[in-house]
Amino acid sequence: MTVKCRYCGKDIDKELAIKVGQRTYYCSDECREMADHKRNHSKQSTVNFKPQQGTARRELTDLIQKYYNEAGYRDDEINWQLIGSQIKNLVSNFGYKYSGIRYCLWYMIEVVEKRLIDDSYGGSILNLVPYEYKNAEIYWRQQQELKKAFREFQGHNKRKIIKPHTSRKHYPSVDF
Numbered sequence: 345m346t347v348k349c350r351y352c353g354k355d356i357d358k359e360l361a362i363k364v365g366q367r368t369y370y371c372s373d374e375c376r377e378m379a380d381h382k383r384n385h386s387k388q389s390t391v392n393f394k395p396q397q398g399t400a401r402r403e404l405t406d407l408i409q410k411y412y413n414e415a416g417y418r419d420d421e422i423n424w425q426l427i428g429s430q431i432k433n434l435v436s437n438f439g440y441k442y443s444g445i446r447y448c449l450w451y452m453i454e455v456v457e458k459r460l461i462d463d464s465y466g467g468s469i470l471n472l473v474p475y476e477y478k479n480a481e482i483y484w485r486q487q488q489e490l491k492k493a494f495r496e497f498q499g500h501n502k503r504k505i506i507k508p509h510t511s512r513k514h515y516p517s518v519d520f
């Protein structure tokens with residue numbers, strides 16, 4: 345009687361096959377290892393990390409994904425396991441907010457123009473957040489002041505009502 349190797353599909357004698365669980369057979373240790381690796385890898389990268397849509401946490405992970413994609417990473421090459429534990433640490437131990445971390449990332453990349461994604465060192469795009477979080481918050485407050493001053497200036501000088509941009513899609517709320 346023959347069975348199929350679950351990994352490579354080769355027909356093998358059932359007596360010689362490596363049996364795992366009830367119905368899974370492999371032709372060799374190598375195929376078994378490859379299958380394990382593939383399973384762990386896909387579990388880590390996809391199942392583990394998709395927070396609910398419309399949450400501040402999801403807005404953060406969407407931005408992280410966007411920056412990795414722009415740097416040439418495929419979705420399954422992003423180390424969500426590491427990123428997930430870093431986010432948890434920043435929120436629980438540093439007391440940071442998801443939207444504040446998101447703004448800090450945007451600030452580091454778009455304003456300070458830091459290079460955050462680099463294969464030559466360990467870690468992730470979030471490594472520098474603790475060093476820049478306060479600076480990002482200061483920058484955000486300055487921007488709010490500037491916007492306010494601009495609105496007041498327009499109001500006094502032209503008596504023209506500026507319709508504020510309220511779309512959450514373009515300006516998700518920020519909290520530090």
Ligand SMILES: [Zn+2]
Nearest residue numbers: 349352371375
């Ligand atoms: Zn095989």
